[in-house]
Amino acid sequence: MTNENLFMQIENLRNNMIRVGLSKGFTSAETVSLSERLDKLINLQMGLFSKVSA
Template sequence: MTNEDLFVQIENLRIKMVRVGLSKGFTSVETVSLSERLDKLINLQMGLLTKISA
């Protein structure tokens, strides 16, 4: 998986999370689950960027 692939996935998931948050509430189980998935993708991306810059 490339950094660009991750960027696209992160952006799509972020948009989905915001939409779900606006419709179901930002503390709903679904919104929180999407947020946790988003955190994992961002951490993965940061790991890749750290390896690239090292």
């Protein structure tokens, strides 16, 4: 997985989470689930970034 690919996945998921949050509420189960997935992708990206810059 390239950093660019990961960045696109993060942006798509973030936009989806915001859309769902606005329509179903920011504490809905679906929004929280998307947020957790987004956190995992961001953590993965940060891990890749720290390996590259080390």
